[in-house]
Each structure stands twice: as C-alpha cells, then as structure tokens.
Amino acid sequence: MQATRTQLERTGAPVPTAFEANFDGLVGPTHNYAGLSFGNVASQSNEKRIANPKQAALQGLHKMKALADLGYRQAVLPPHERPSVSLLRTLGFGGGSGSNGGDAEVIRRAAAEAPELLAAASSASAMWAANAATVSPSADTADGRVHFTPANLAFNLHRSIEHRTTQRLLAALFPSERHFAVHPALPGTPVLGDEGAANHTRFCGPYGARGVEFFVYGRRAYGGGIAPSRYPARQTLEASQAIARRHGLSTSATVFAQQRPDVIDAGVFHNDVIAVGNQQVLFCHERAFVEQASVYEVLREKLARHGATLQVVEVPDAEVSVGDAVSSYLFNSQLLARADGRQLLVVPQECMENPSVAAWLERLRDADGPIAGQRVFDLRESMRNGGGPACLRLRVALNDAEIAAVAPSVWMNDALHAVLSAWVERHYRDRLGVDDLADPQLLVESRTALDELTTLLGIGPVYEFQLA
Numbered sequence: 001m002q003a004t005r006t007q008l009e010r011t012g013a014p015v016p017t018a019f020e021a022n023f024d025g026l027v028g029p030t031h032n033y034a035g036l037s038f039g040n041v042a043s044q045s046n047e048k049r050i051a052n053p054k055q056a057a058l059q060g061l062h063k064m065k066a067l068a069d070l071g072y073r074q075a076v077l078p079p080h081e082r083p084s085v086s087l088l089r090t091l092g093f094g095g096g097s098g099s100n101g102g103d104a105e106v107i108r109r110a111a112a113e114a115p116e117l118l119a120a121a122s123s124a125s126a127m128w129a130a131n132a133a134t135v136s137p138s139a140d141t142a143d144g145r146v147h148f149t150p151a152n153l154a155f156n157l158h159r160s161i162e163h164r165t166t167q168r169l170l171a172a173l174f175p176s177e178r179h180f181a182v183h184p185a186l187p188g189t190p191v192l193g194d195e196g197a198a199n200h201t202r203f204c205g206p207y208g209a210r211g212v213e214f215f216v217y218g219r220r221a222y223g224g225g226i227a228p229s230r231y232p233a234r235q236t237l238e239a240s241q242a243i244a245r246r247h248g249l250s251t252s253a254t255v256f257a258q259q260r261p262d263v264i265d266a267g268v269f270h271n272d273v274i275a276v277g278n279q280q281v282l283f284c285h286e287r288a289f290v291e292q293a294s295v296y297e298v299l300r301e302k303l304a305r306h307g308a309t310l311q312v313v314e315v316p317d318a319e320v321s322v323g324d325a326v327s328s329y330l331f332n333s334q335l336l337a338r339a340d341g342r343q344l345l346v347v348p349q350e351c352m353e354n355p356s357v358a359a360w361l362e363r364l365r366d367a368d369g370p371i372a373g374q375r376v377f378d379l380r381e382s383m384r385n386g387g388g389p390a391c392l393r394l395r396v397a398l399n400d401a402e403i404a405a406v407a408p409s410v411w412m413n414d415a416l417h418a419v420l421s422a423w424v425e426r427h428y429r430d431r432l433g434v435d436d437l438a439d440p441q442l443l444v445e446s447r448t449a450l451d452e453l454t455t456l457l458g459i460g461p462v463y464e465f466q467l468a
C-alpha cells in the first residue's frame, strides 16, 4: 500500500510517499432504469425495471466502508442534482420563474410531452465516478500538480450534462491550486468524445514515482482506421491525446492503444469492461486491444524506463468468453495494492454466479501470481445499469501533502459511513420506476437531500439550486 521512501527515481530524487485514493460516486436519489445507454447491454436489458435507490446507495457505501476498513484511502464523490431542471429549461420546457413552483411545471410539461428527455434529465449516472474525469498524478505532470479533466461524456445526452457539476465538485474537493489543476471538459463533439478514467490506466512502481499513462480509445476521428459497426465507440484517440497534452505528460511515459472494435460490438462500451491495471499489473482479456502483443511490448518497454516491470494476467477466450466477461463484469474489478506488493481483486457478486468466471477465479486463488486475494461485493443495483466496482470509483494517486490538501470531511470512516447511511435512510425512496420520474416531488426530495449533504460534507454550495 505504501511506497517506500528510500526508493529512488532514475533522476536520483527521492520518491515521495504516495497512495492511491478511491473516490466513489455516491448513488443519487433518482437512481432508475431508463434504458438510456445504447451499446451497454445491462442498461438496455433492464429498461423499465423498478429500481431501489436506497439500496443502491447503501450497497455503494458498504463497499466504501469495507475498503476503508482494509486500510485503503477511500473517499466519497457527491451525486448530482437530478432531475436537471436547467437541461429541461434549455430544451424549452419553461415554466414560470426559477421558483420551485416553476420547476414543478417544467417537470410536468416534460413528462407529458417528452418522457425520454425527462428520463435523460433524471438519471443518477454520475454515480459511475470512473467516468467523472481523467486524472494524472503529480509525479507524471510537467508542472508537478495533479491534473483532472472532467469527461464530456458527449455520446449520451443524460451523461453529457455531468461535466460542469463534476468540475465544480472536483474544485470543491481539491481546492488548492498549488497542488491541483481542475480543467474544464473537452468540447463535447463526436471528434472529442471522452469517457474519462474508464479508458485510462496508470502503471507505476511506487505511487509516488513517475508512471506510464495508458489511454485506450475506441476510434480515431481523423485519418480513418477500423471502428465498431454495431455499437458506438465513445472515446476518440484525439480526445485522449488532448488530455495527455493538457496534463503535461511526457510522450516517453504515455501509451495510446485501440480497443478491439468487435468487442465494443459485443457490449464492451468502455475499456474498463475488459481490462484493469494497477501499479505493475495489467489484468485483461486476450481480446481487449488491437495488436495486443505490441501493446504489451510498448507498455513493458516504457514502464521499464521508470524502473518497473509489467506483469500481465491475461484471460483466454477459451476460459472466459467476451460474453461472460460482459455479463459478469470480471474485468470491471478493482485491483488494490497490498502491503506485500501483490494486488487484491474486488469483483461483483455476478462473477460468482457465472460458472466459467467463478471457475477461473478459483484457479486464480490457487495460482501464485501477482493477484492475491479476492473480495466480492453485492452491487446489483448499479450492475443492472452496467456499473461494477471499478465504474463506481475514481482513482487519484496522492502524496502526503496532497492528501492533506483534500477537503477533509469526504474521507470514509466509521463516522462518515454512519452519517451517510442515516442520510440515505432519511431521504431516499426504496422504489423508483420510470413513471415516477414525472412526480415533481422527487425534485424537492432530491434537493432537500443534497442541500443537507453539502453541509454534512462541509463542501459549500456546489449545486445549481444552491448557486441560483
């Protein structure tokens, strides 16, 4: 877990002690199944199912608390204001003034005239924090600050409205401009489609040492090349390159690779549905990347320049098919550094229910490889929308000085877990169907809950209704 202070980088400069912190998205009060994500098999197949927002939020809090209990740095990323009345007003459903009465009228009109748009305005999708931003730790960047680029999530209307709030939340959680640079999202156009950390992995030795940042894209906007034909490639090479440039990453420590188009067409809508990496370990399916062997080679060579040795744990198609990987979310697992230098694997319950995946995990338990130890979590409510353990978290490697500069009350511990669980119990419904989104009372409930949350977390006004 802890980097060794004595370890020296090639420059001879001491490597600062640093940790990986996980910021998990707290599920918002409007969590529902509206079938909004084309190409995401779970979202499409669970359309119109009744959701349980209370249970969803408690399942997420349980994972956060369990990982904090194991000694990992764990924090919480607040939900967004939903339904987004400002989106509905932008789309012409203007009610009266900005008062609550006016907002209720906006919701009633949207429900009557365009329920699909109301559903897009109501999604709790900001819970999938892996899509909140791409993060480059200070050891990798030219100016020695931690850089954040909120993802524009331009492909889906319901997700394209997240980045402004994400930017405000990140600025509230990482307020020191000396340590942190929070950028605006890239322009939200198809050329620059960006889905954040779900398509980005950082390999390194100790967390405080310079790492190799690995960007995985689905297609090139310019210059042709192969692309999926059935489902969308949400991330472009051009977006990934722009992020690497603005974060000040060196080309010698950056790798760009393409996801296989045929697996995107099989439901792998983000790279983190087929691969996960941490420190020196890459855990992936054999059909994750175009020209996979040369991807390993380049990663290995660049990582070696930073004194670390890439270790690949590759799962063959013959043992776990891409279909089983998509339905079980085996690769949407978290790899967490253990004190002995090996990695703990955090998987969703669905992996245990899939015979070939469960058998593979059992073989892994007996093997003597870089992955040691497994933890299983029930995240069923999120999984039904295509969000597993890795989707729910944003990883931020931080050194001691940076950890001290984070808003203090977002760190998970027994007290915060108790406070947030009670807050969920007080404010969340245990049943929410898409028809319930027409109820203007849901907006009142959601704002009341979020207003209280910002006080509980001590992060000041961040939501539009608080800033108006």
Ligand SMILES: N=C(N)NCCC[C@H](NC(=O)CCC(=O)O)C(=O)O
Residues within 6 Å of the ligand: 032, 033, 034, 035, 036, 037, 040, 043, 044, 123, 125, 128, 130, 131, 159, 198, 269, 270, 272, 273, 385, 386, 387, 388, 390, 391, 392
């Ligand atoms: N793989 C990662 N990192 N994240 C998972 C995101 C799931 C999300 N699902 C949704 O947005 C479904 C919402 C709905 O259908 O109601 C998406 O497709 O963008």
